[in-house]
Amino acid sequence: MATMAAAAPEGDPAPTDGSLPPGALRGLGDRPFGVYVHVPFCATRCGYCDFNTYTAGELGSSASPQSWLAGLRQELDLAARVLGTAPAADTVFVGGGTPSLLGADGLSQVLDAVRGVFGLTEGAEVTTESNPESTSPGFFAGIADAGYTRVSLGMQSAARHVLAVLDRTHTPGRAVAAAREAKAAGIGHVNLDLIYGTPGERPSDLAASLDAVLEAGVDHVSAYSLIVEDGTALARRVRRGELPMPDDDVLADRYEQVDAALVAAGLHWYEVSNWASDEAARCRHNLGYWLGGDWWGAGPGAHSHVGGIRWWNVKHPARYTELLANGASPAAGRERLTxxxxxxxxxxxxxxxxxxxxxxxxxxxxxxxxxxxxxxxxxxxxxxxxxxxxxxxxxxxxxxxxxxxxx
Missing domain, CATH: 1.10.10 (Arc Repressor Mutant, subunit A)
Known part of the structure; x- marks a missing residue:
């Protein structure tokens, strides 16, 4: 839920100084307030992904993690000016892309930047997404020391041929090992993401994936049906007839299989695509979205919402950093919700x-x-x-x- 998709809605022009109408700031701090940070970098592009992400080869010399971090700090300073007395963040969610490519030191700098501008409420939830292949015991120890309380790992499947269709590069067992490493490092809450309904996935493949999830002992699972998004490599393969379009009846069967296995293991749904072991394990950041809270989304393509005003940033990292370096808001457009x-x-x-x-x-x-x-x-x-x-x-x-x- 926290990840930013590539497509941006149409809207009105956003003011270059990022200012909000006075009415939007009324009651700020009375509602849940979160900070989302979008990391747009990926080592490779997965065939099903339409998120706002870029590989090093796609960016060339136009942007880097260092220039992005400088832009992020400038946007957070802009947020402080726009919001006035900025509320402390109840939740922080670092998504992408692949935030774990920044390493523990990079993610520590991200959280320090957020903490320095907003501060964190006592007991704040701080999440980062991570790809299993770019993590290690040292990585998890580092982000735990930095203040991260939750990690969300992109597992998708435990079946090698399913991962191949999705263009995922990690080995089938790596996600489970990473989840155990995160728990051993003291990360309090660990989520594993699953995708079901991939062409070629059998019920037995999904059963094996669910067994692996439960073996990992995580307290949260997100499971999503595969969606073939326009413009992706997967969509092109389906259009050429190389792969079938996911079948709605099969997707329904797979969802029931996921729900039955997780409920039997003591994880219960609290949102259609999310299961948790108890209330403390629920993702509070996403609940802020679902319950109409406020959040500032920082980074290329990130979306924000404060007091009925929603806006979204330009997508390309180079344009994002250029605007901020020139003292302008990176917002590409905005809308007032009636x-x-x-x-x-x-x-x-x-x-x-x-x-x-x-x-x-x-x-x-x-x-x-x-x-x-x-x-x-x-x-x-x-x-x-x-x-x-x-x-x-x-x-x-x-x-x-x-x-x-x-x-």
Whole structure:
């Protein structure tokens, strides 16, 4: 959820000084506040990925981790000027790209920069994404010492042929080993990411991946169906007929397989694609997104939201650092969310949570649709009677359709 996709929405021009309307700053600090940092660097490009990432060969001499870090510091200083009395960050999430390519020292500098501008609340959650192949026991010890409390590892699959289709470069067992190393280093919470529904993946392959996840003893799992995004190498292979498009019925079967295995092991869903061992293991940063909090997204292509104003940065690292070096905001565009926009997004995001959506967020027409969805077995009728829309197991498989009915 925290990773920034390559495509940016259309919007209005953003002011060059990054200023926000006074109304957007009203109540700042009363809502959850997070900081997202986007690291745009990857060693190689995975065939399914459409995130805003760049390999060294693609960037050449136009940008580097050093120039990016200088730009990041300048953007964080800009954030302090724009927000005035900046609230301490409840959560920090370093995503990408491949943040672990920065090494423990680089990630320590990132967190020091955030801490120096915003400060961290007591017990703040600090997460970094990491690719298994660019980690080691020393890496995890270093980020633990720096103050990282959570790590999210891109496992995707334990099947070698599935990893090959996804163009993942780590060996099947590396993610499990990395998870154990992170725990041994004192990282309090460890997540493993899975992708299911890859062409050629068999139920037995997914079962082996789930066994490996559970063997690693992590307290959080994110599992996503493979989406073939336009413009990716995977999409070109599907278009040429080299690979089949993922089948919706197969994806539904795979989701049920994931849910059954994780629930049996004591991990329970709290968002449609996320399972945790207990409330403390939930990703608080992503919950801030889903529950309408504020966050500053720093880095190329990062998105931000404060008080109903949403904006997004230019995507290319060289342009990002150039704008900041010239004293300008790196924002490429922004939009003001209307009350209707915010209501629709609330339905879209909160309905995906295990706690569901309060019915007072629905229009009368949508409430009637909610009652109809309960009759169809998509919403829990008992929860609806108690004032909340909560997806059933079948409803989770059709969550997007339920959202459309309620909006």
């Amino acid at each position: 009350e209707d926009d915010q209501r629709l997004e609330r339905v879209l995001l909160e309905l995906r949570l295990a706690e569901g959506l309060p019915i007072d967020a629905l229009t009368p027409t949508a409430l009637a649709e909610a009652k109809s969805a309960a009759n169809d077995g998509l919403l829990d009728p008992t929860a609806l009677t108690s004032g909340r829309c909560v997806l059933t197991a079948r409803g989770r498989l059709l969550a997007d359709a339920v959202v459309r009915r309620l909006t």
